[in-house]
Amino acid sequence: MSRIVMKFGGTSVADLDRIRNVARFVRREVEAGSSIVVVVSAMAGETNKLVALCRQAGPADPKLGMHDVEYDAVVSSGEQVTSGLLALVLQNQGLRARSWQGWQIPLETDMAHGKARIADIKGEALGEAIDGGEIAVIAGFQGIAPDGRIATLGRGGSDTTAVALAAALKAERCDIYTDVDGVYTTDPRIHKLARRMDRISFEEMLEMASVGAKVLQTRSVELAMAYKVPVRVLSSFDNPETPGPGTVICDEEEIVEKNIVSGITPSHDEAKISLLAVPDEPGRAARIFTLLADANINVDMIVQSPSRAPGKANISFTIPEADLDRAATLLSDAKDDIGYSAIQSDRNVVKVSVIGVGMKSHAGVASVMFKTLADRGINIQNISTSEIKISVLIDSQYTELAVRALHQAYGLDRAA
């Protein structure tokens, strides 16, 4: 019997009517004869409410190192509630169902409370239960750490839970139900001519997820790629009897006609820091980036340029906007050690990325991008590239203009 993992996010389980709607999607798969695992998020707004309570409880002394553990105890309760409610609704419709908390599976994590990684899933009992015809409703986003306490996987961790379970249970596929009906060539709210893709490769989805397409959490895509779990993104707002095809995320080999550019993705969660007049000598840059790495702050788009001061260089880079204050404090404290003259930071930036596996074998993608932006008078501040992605940092006021122009330039616009 084929096993299927279905995952429903917060807006899909926002209230009991939505949860009953989820039950209809589940029933459809049960009647199709599959063994079913359902992974649920907290009801929309609940996690934010719980996080706010933790914040109000006060930032615990980080030296005591317990803050994240208690945060996990509090925040994980949101998914616990949804899992029990969906199990009740399914039972009420005459289906056999039970909820599973992360610690009951057990889904084992590392000790990084608040942003734990999955270490192992002991899926035997779970697999037996679903093959015996019982629907397993899993509280997403959480597991049990080696200290015997609940650990959460970080925001969006329910996607990761779903994909990891699909891998552990060797599921036929992992269906991620969300509030959009698939993955689009760009954000449809920004550009009306965006198109839903039928298929996208893991690599492309990974790049899109990592630069801000909020459809799937990055780690869940990494995991799907590593274990070759076919993932489908589809909408829980479709009619449960006739759901749309969604977007299948799969191996590059399974995509016959590869786009040179598949999507254009703007990411607003960026901030730029510039350190002026850093002594241009070996080890200075290392000090900066070691400092930030030790604080678990991801750095991207590093540009080093000569300073007007002789023997000095300006170093600029981007970091997640949420880390800006923390990074600025760390760098200020280390000013003498690094030896820069001034620090500048800028939140009004956006990273626009063009992504496509076809880039590997096609030249000229970058030049189209630069020319398109130059023609609109948009200045490129920083650039970073990967094998299948080119990203540029621009002033955030040009976001929509840049996205639309690039979408058209790469031939992605659908017929209006």
Place this chain on the structure above:
Amino acid sequence: MSRIVMKFGGTSVADLDRIRNVARFVRREVEAGSSIVVVVSAMAGETNKLVALCRQAGPADPKLGMHDVEYDAVVSSGEQVTSGLLALVLQNQGLRARSWQGWQIPLETDMAHGKARIADIKGEALGEAIDGGEIAVIAGFQGIAPDGRIATLGRGGSDTTAVALAAALKAERCDIYTDVDGVYTTDPRIHKLARRMDRISFEEMLEMASVGAKVLQTRSVELAMAYKVPVRVLSSFDNPETPGPGTVICDEEEIVEKNIVSGITPSHDEAKISLLAVPDEPGRAARIFTLLADANINVDMIVQSPSRAPGKANISFTIPEADLDRAATLLSDAKDDIGYSAIQSDRNVVKVSVIGVGMKSHAGVASVMFKTLADRGINIQNISTSEIKISVLIDSQYTELAVRALHQAYGLDRAA
């Protein structure tokens, strides 16, 4: 080092200000040099909200027998949140603290999900943690059942958690912080001249709890009596620096001056059922009460009186008001088998009880009660007694009048 268990109910942890206030009471005991276990309820209103969600999710098919298990998964989350938040607040004040869920202790229960009983507490790890100077914040009301799933102890189960932990940890005492400053001779909202008692015996408290004094859950008092755990009821709304003395619940032997009557307790959670013209022959009453017992409905105050029809009797009794609809349905379905002619039910009744260990050695308590009520023209419908309690069922419109009259008649009024 002496161990102390402190328990805080829902109104004592209603929001973060109240939780910070709890932390002040805890700090006071820590500074007095004790090892501390704190048991918390869900924030006021949360449990009701979660129960309502479960109800909306629909009454599951009871034949599947899973309803209560999922109810437990949902409802137990309320205490989980409070335990994490209080631990955070304590940590934030520089104290070492951690939350413990029932399954982490583990506090083991039986399989009666939704109203489980505690089977065993493996308190070694918990005891070591608190003796090492860490405050243990326990999510009350819950444990882990033999099926490896969360089981709740029924409403008010946090009191039971606290007393059971005090027994398992051989604590010096168990302090129950609530929204009243002790146990009163009667409900102060009904009678202004009610007095706070300094001491009350377990037996008296048990009778008061079982007939509706909502200060402590009945089972927690039973447990305290069985394990001789001194319990103190006091208010979390007092100044944390100068808390009042509260009421100590202890062994009868520790109370030097015993009252004949200690308290007057009205209980509104009663309903009366009367079955008319039941054939007066062996086995008929057994059928009625077996039927109700099998449905887990507690019957009290049974009165059998001759019917006008020859060879028939009327049988009336009280049950918890919440069970009235269920009981009426059961009895109607069994009408032919029992053979009664008509069924009557009445919600407008109140059970008024006078309680006191001194009754054991003093006659005349009942006659004072009957005369006092008769003088006010209050008709007694049913009567039940125990060694230290006399209860009468009266029309609920006379509740306040009866309580005040009896309170005065037994000399309980404080100087006005």
